Structures are given as C-alpha cells and as structure tokens.
Amino acid sequence: SNTTLPTLSLLSDDISCLSQPDWVLLSNVVHAFDTFSPVSEVQFIIEFLIKNSVDCQFILQQSQNIVNIIFQSIQSCISSTADFRIMTTDEQCSLVQRNMHGIWAFYSMVICHQSHMFDDWERKNIMTPLYGFDNVEYVKSITIRLDSDATLVKLLLMVLSFSSNCFAVHEDHNIKRDSLLMGTYRLFGSQNVYAEMMWKYMVYRYGYFESAKRFCELIKIMLDEIKLASTINDNNKIHHALVDKISEETERSLIIDHNKNIPLWGKTKT
Structure with missing residues (x-):
C-alpha cells in the first residue's frame, strides 16, 4: 500500500480528535510502560543463556525468573496509574485476581x-523446558500477527487492565470477598476513558476502516x-x-x- 500514515505529534495544530488531556494521558501511559519495561533485563538473561553452557535445570530456573520479571513489570506499570491508586487496597487486590493472569499472558508475548x-x-x-515446544511455537505464531504499533498495544493493555474480567479460569474460593463483585461499574469509568482514547488514536493514525481491522x-x-494461557x-x-506464588506476593x-x-x-x- 502507498497510503501515507499521518505522523504522531503533540503539536497544538494537530487535526486529530484527541484533546489536550487525551494527549497528556496517552503520553503518561507510554511513559509508564517504557519506564517499567523489562526488555533489557530479559535480553540480558537470554544472551547469558545462549552464550554459556548451562544445564536444563538452570534454564528452567531462568525461564521462571523471566516470568517473574515480566509479571512484576506489568504490575508496576498498572500500579503507577492514577486509576489504580484511587482504589482501596481490597479493590486493588480484587483487580489483580481478576485480570493479572490474562494481562500477564498477553504482555509476556x-x-x-x-x-x-x-x-x-x-x-x-x-x-521450552517450562512451557513445551508446541506452546512456544504457537506463541511465536501469534506474535507474527501482533500489531507493529507499540503505542496501540500499550493502550490495549491499559484497557484490558481495567476490564471487569480478563481471564477464562476462576479459582477464587472466596468470591464473596471480591471487593469489586457488587461494584464492577466502578471499573467502567477507567476502562471507557482508555478505550475511547485508544479508538481516537487509531482513527487519527489509520482512519476508520484500517482502525476497525487492527482492532x-x-x-x-x-x-x-x-485461551492458551487458560x-x-x-x-x-x-x-x-x-x-499463584507471584500473585500472593503481589x-x-x-x-x-x-x-x-x-x-x-x-x-x-527531578
């Protein structure tokens, strides 16, 4: 395609439907993900393992370490948002129980x-020692379809983070203690703000038809x-x-x- 995509900028004469508060929030979201990104740390582990002769048990330990690093990264990112901070501690714990498994799976990919x-x-x-050859290959096949727009992916992660539920397995035996059980609507305000901003951003960059396809x-x-994570x-x-251990510690x-x-x-x- 020879279609030229408009550049992303914060200039005052932008013709997008993103308001100034939208741009500020978008910038904050991108900054949070970039600040807590574990990419360099994960890459260091990868390079160490492929350059040194180590046994399978050590590789398994390091693969679990990577899982932990990625989980802590996404949790730190979500915890840094204003929407998360206005919640009570019980509500924050409920949100972690509801969504972090699903969000972690997507973010890990x-x-x-x-x-x-x-x-x-x-x-x-x-x-492979932790997840098996077939699962690793399947995740690789999914990443091939992943949108190349990193900002768009970050916005989607934020939308999903404040979803009422983002996993297909429920194991909470104390469901009556879920602080968001009777107040799921409290999440809608945050989710809707991020969803609306994400759509405005997509339309600005790609137009309606391409935005719908990407979404x-x-x-x-x-x-x-x-489905795979479940x-x-x-x-x-x-x-x-x-x-389970990471969730409890969180x-x-x-x-x-x-x-x-x-x-x-x-x-x-500063």
Missing part, C-alpha cells in the same frame, strides 16, 4: 517478541492468548504454582506498602 525470544531455536529453547485483529490475538494454567503445574505487597515506592506514571521528581 509482547515482551518476548520485543526481546527477540523467538528469533532462533536457541532463544526459543529457553522457554479486530488485536482482540482476536488477545482471545487466542487467553490451558497452560490447567495443565502446567510448575507454571500454576509459580503464578497482593501482600499491595496490603503492606500500598504502592508507596512506585511513582505516579513512573515519573520521578
């Missing part, structure tokens, strides 16, 4: 793709990833135990320090 995890068989083999493909990718959650005991951290060490939008004062 994105980070592994950005870290060149699927570029060759040596890199792919790093995650549909992103949703299809998300559904495919959730299957892994049911059948992979090591992964299940690892994610909730405990929320209760203890209430995100005090995470700056708003990842911005530190």
Whole structure:
C-alpha cells in the first residue's frame, strides 16, 4: 500500500480528535510502560543463556525468573496509574485476581517478541523446558500477527487492565470477598476513558476502516492468548504454582506498602 500514515505529534495544530488531556494521558501511559519495561533485563538473561553452557535445570530456573520479571513489570506499570491508586487496597487486590493472569499472558508475548525470544531455536529453547515446544511455537505464531504499533498495544493493555474480567479460569474460593463483585461499574469509568482514547488514536493514525481491522485483529490475538494461557494454567503445574506464588506476593505487597515506592506514571521528581 502507498497510503501515507499521518505522523504522531503533540503539536497544538494537530487535526486529530484527541484533546489536550487525551494527549497528556496517552503520553503518561507510554511513559509508564517504557519506564517499567523489562526488555533489557530479559535480553540480558537470554544472551547469558545462549552464550554459556548451562544445564536444563538452570534454564528452567531462568525461564521462571523471566516470568517473574515480566509479571512484576506489568504490575508496576498498572500500579503507577492514577486509576489504580484511587482504589482501596481490597479493590486493588480484587483487580489483580481478576485480570493479572490474562494481562500477564498477553504482555509476556509482547515482551518476548520485543526481546527477540523467538528469533532462533536457541532463544526459543529457553522457554521450552517450562512451557513445551508446541506452546512456544504457537506463541511465536501469534506474535507474527501482533500489531507493529507499540503505542496501540500499550493502550490495549491499559484497557484490558481495567476490564471487569480478563481471564477464562476462576479459582477464587472466596468470591464473596471480591471487593469489586457488587461494584464492577466502578471499573467502567477507567476502562471507557482508555478505550475511547485508544479508538481516537487509531482513527487519527489509520482512519476508520484500517482502525476497525487492527482492532479486530488485536482482540482476536488477545482471545487466542487467553485461551492458551487458560490451558497452560490447567495443565502446567510448575507454571500454576509459580503464578499463584507471584500473585500472593503481589497482593501482600499491595496490603503492606500500598504502592508507596512506585511513582505516579513512573515519573520521578527531578
């Protein structure tokens, strides 16, 4: 296609339907994801493993370490948002229980793709001991369909993070203690703001028809990833135990320090 896409800018004479507050919020979202991005850390582990002779057990340990790093990254990013901070601690824990499994699965795919995890068989083999050859190959096939617009992917992750539910497996035996059970509507305000901003951004960059195609493909990718993650959650005991442990530690951290060490939008004062 010879279609020229409009450039993304914050100039005052932009013709987009994004308002100035929209641009500020979009900039904050991008900054938060960039600040807490684990790509360099994951790449360091990958390079170390492919350049050194290590046994399968050590590779398995490092693959679990990568899982933990990615999980902590997305949680830090979400915790840095104003929408998350206005929630009570119980509501924050409920949101983690509802969505972090699904969000983590999608975000992991994105980070592994950005870290060149699927570029060759040596890199792919790093995650094989934990997830198996077929699952790794399937995730690689999904990443091929991933939108090349990193900003769009970040906005989708933010929309999904404040969804009322973003996973296909429910294991909470204390559902009556879910602080958002009777107040799911409280999430809609945050979700709708990000969803509207995402659509405005897409229309600005690509026009209505192309935006609709990209949006549909992103949703299809998300559904495919959730389906795979649910299957892994049911059948992979090591992964299940690892994610449960990380989730428990995350909730405990929320209760203890209430995100005090995470700056708003990842911005530190200078």
